[in-house]
Amino acid sequence: xxxxxxxxxxxxxxxxxxxxLTLQLLFLSLAIGTALAxxxxxxxxxxxxxxxxxxxxxxxxxxxxxxxxxxxxxxYGLPQLEFVRDSIFWPILREPFGCAIVALSLNTGAxxxxxxxxxxxxxDRGLTEAGAALGLSARHxxxxxxxxxxxxxxxxxxxxxxxxxxxSTALASTITLLDMMGIARTIVAETYAxxxxxxxxxxxYLIITWIIQRTFGWIEKRMSRHIRSEV
Amino acid sequence: xxxxxxxxxxxxxxxxxxxxxxxVALFLTVLFxxxxxAAKLSNSRVAKAVASGYTIxxxxxxxxxxxLLFYFGAAIILTSIAQIFDPAVKFVDFPPFWAGxxxxxxxxxxxxxxxxxxxxxxxxxxxxxxxxxxxxSNLQTFIYVRIPAMWRLALPPFGNHxxxxxxxxALVAIIxxxxxxxxAEQAIGYTAKPFTLYLVVGxxxxxxxxxxxxxxxxxxxxxxxxxxxxx
Numbered sequence: 422x423x424x425x426x427x428x429x430x431x432x433x434x435x436x437x438x439x440x441x442l443t444l445q446l447l448f449l450s451l452a453i454g455t456a457l458a459x460x461x462x463x464x465x466x467x468x469x470x471x472x473x474x475x476x477x478x479x480x481x482x483x484x485x486x487x488x489x490x491x492x493x494x495x496x497y498g499l500p501q502l503e504f505v506r507d508s509i510f511w512p513i514l515r516e517p518f519g520c521a522i523v524a525l526s527l528n529t530g531a532x533x534x535x536x537x538x539x540x541x542x543x544x545d546r547g548l549t550e551a552g553a554a555l556g557l558s559a560r561h562x563x564x565x566x567x568x569x570x571x572x573x574x575x576x577x578x579x580x581x582x583x584x585x586x587x588x589s590t591a592l593a594s595t596i597t598l599l600d601m602m603g604i605a606r607t608i609v610a611e612t613y614a615x616x617x618x619x620x621x622x623x624x625x626y627l628i629i630t631w632i633i634q635r636t637f638g639w640i641e642k643r644m645s646r647h648i649r650s651e652v
Numbered sequence: 653x654x655x656x657x658x659x660x661x662x663x664x665x666x667x668x669x670x671x672x673x674x675x676v677a678l679f680l681t682v683l684f685x686x687x688x689x690a691a692k693l694s695n696s697r698v699a700k701a702v703a704s705g706y707t708i709x710x711x712x713x714x715x716x717x718x719x720l721l722f723y724f725g726a727a728i729i730l731t732s733i734a735q736i737f738d739p740a741v742k743f744v745d746f747p748p749f750w751a752g753x754x755x756x757x758x759x760x761x762x763x764x765x766x767x768x769x770x771x772x773x774x775x776x777x778x779x780x781x782x783x784x785x786x787x788x789s790n791l792q793t794f795i796y797v798r799i800p801a802m803w804r805l806a807l808p809p810f811g812n813h814x815x816x817x818x819x820x821x822a823l824v825a826i827i828x829x830x831x832x833x834x835x836a837e838q839a840i841g842y843t844a845k846p847f848t849l850y851l852v853v854g855x856x857x858x859x860x861x862x863x864x865x866x867x868x869x870x871x872x873x874x875x876x877x878x879x880x881x882x883x
Contacts, residue, residue: 484815485861486854487822490833494854497840498847584712591714595826602717615724623713623721630712 428617432608436622439601443629446518446590446600450525451583457530462537476534483531488589491528496520496596521593529586536582540575541567573644580637584630591626601625656852659839666832667856673753673821673831674860680757681817685764692769703765710762715820718759723751723827752824760817764810771806772798804875811868818860822853832856 461479464472483491499505499514513519544567552562594603605622609615642649656663691703710718726746734741775798783793825833836849843849 482854482858485858485865487819487833487857489822489825490850490854490857493833494847494850498850501845501847588714591716594716602714605717606720609720609724613724613728615721615728619717619721619725622717623709626713626717627709 425614425617428612428614429621432605432612432618433621433625435608436601436604436618436625439599439604440625442518442593442598442600443587443590443602446521446525446593446598447583447587450522450529450590451586453522453526454529454586455533457526458533458537461530461534462541465534465538466541480531480535483528484535488524488528489592489595492521492524492592492596495524517593517596517598520596521590521598525586525589525593528589529582532582532585533579536575536578537571539578540571540573543574544570573641576637576641576644580634580641583633583637587629587633588626656839656848659835659849662835662839663832663852663856666830666835669749669829669831670818670821670856670860673749673756673824673829674818676749677753677757677760677817677821678814680753681761681764681813684757684761685768688761688765689768689772692765693772707762707765710759715756715759716823716826719752719755719823719827722755723748726751748824748827748829751827752821752829756817756820756824759820760813763816764813767806767809767813768802770809771802774805775801807868807872807875811864811872814864814868815861818864819857822857 461476465476467473495514496517499520505511505514513523548566548570549562552566557565590600591602593600594606597603599607601622605618608618612618688703688706691699694700723746727744730744730746731741734744779797779801780793783797788796821831822833825831825837828834832853833850836846836853839849840846
């Protein structure tokens with residue numbers, strides 16, 4: 422067994438050709454998933470059971486099953502159903518990219534909405550009560566008091582979820598997409614050099630994780646700058 | 653459900669493989685988590701550095717990448733060892749069960765490291781001091797004072813780790829272990845009903861997650877029974 426450095430230098434640029442797809446999967450499903458999470462959160466805390474109950478079932482199902490199974494159900498499974506093939510969503514669900522986005526967004530939406538709920542529940546009741554005493558409506562209390570504090574509270578957990586979403590994008594390689602993971606698997610199938618290729622890909626993923634964590638660390642610091650004690 | 657005729661037993665054995673994989677990986681996860689936490693809490697700078705390297709790498713790279721690296725990497729090492737003894741050997745296969753359980757356990761173990769470390773530091777120092785004052789030895793303090801307090805703190809996050817563990821077992825189908833997802837793929841080859849069959853896999857996993865969630869809730873209730881107030 423030997424370590425082939427020429428192969429590493431050769432395969433890194435090839436794998437980096439897939440970074441665009443990896444980042445597209447990450448940012449698109451993060452945006453859609455976060456929007457979905459906000460809708461789920463509002464339904465969940467609405468206090469109406471017919472809105473809260475479906476979101477609880479949704480979250481239970483999507484957090485209780487493997488993301489790989491969800492991807493397979495959407496990509497391989499849905500075309501079995503005739504009404505899916507006739508629906509307006511077919512152009513999206515026909516493509517592996519669309520399926521990956523749908524699966525990742527639905528999955529991350531369930532996780533993020535629970536994170537947001539944790540943030541909202543962490544807001545001191547006294548503050549919203551004070552808002553009510555000042556005559557703010559429920560909507561204004563949510564927008565001006567609860568939301569800003571809740572966002573700050575759930576940022577650390579949210580950044581962890583962004584990292585796990587980034588890790589999940591690698592599963593898109595199982596439905597024929599050539600993201601970084603998909604390209605790496607192709608190279609390994611051709612050269613049979615798993616160490617060189619997979620270890621260098623690990624380094625690339627670690628750098629992306631590091632960038633995500635640093636970015637969120639910076640945002641957190643900025644958002645709590647009013648709390649930081651002056652030296 | 654007539655699609656499942658003739659496949660029930662395969663799904664049953666597949667689920668059994670999932671359960672086996674789960675328990676083997678769970679044991680290894682606890683082991684790696686405890687070793688990692690001990691290393692992080694130790695005074696040795698080398699041990700600390702190795703443990704932080706471990707958590708950074710395994711929490712920052714996609715699970716599927718670690719799994720494939722282990723599976724193909726181990727096969728290469730085994731092949732080159734076998735070739736020392738018998739140059740005619742072309743390829744030695746590493747059992748996917750062990751590659752899978754090791755990879756999953758190392759990934760979830762890196763999360764468990766942080767959980768155990770946090771639980772150890774979360775024990776009220778006053779209790780430890782009280783144990784010292786009563787003349788308990790280090791070992792006695794650890795067994796009678798620290799562990800009962802620690803597992804109460806570690807239980808809720810550890811429940812989440814167990815959920816990640818059971819969901820990660822689905823990935824091992826990618827390297828050809830005959831668990832439920834793999835069974836479904838084979839059944840689809842005959843019946844051409846991917847949606848129904850993957851849905852069955854999803855339901856199997858959902859029931860496993862439910863069992864784990866309920867058991868953790870029961871354990872938490874038991875662990876915190878002294879805190880319950882009389883109704």
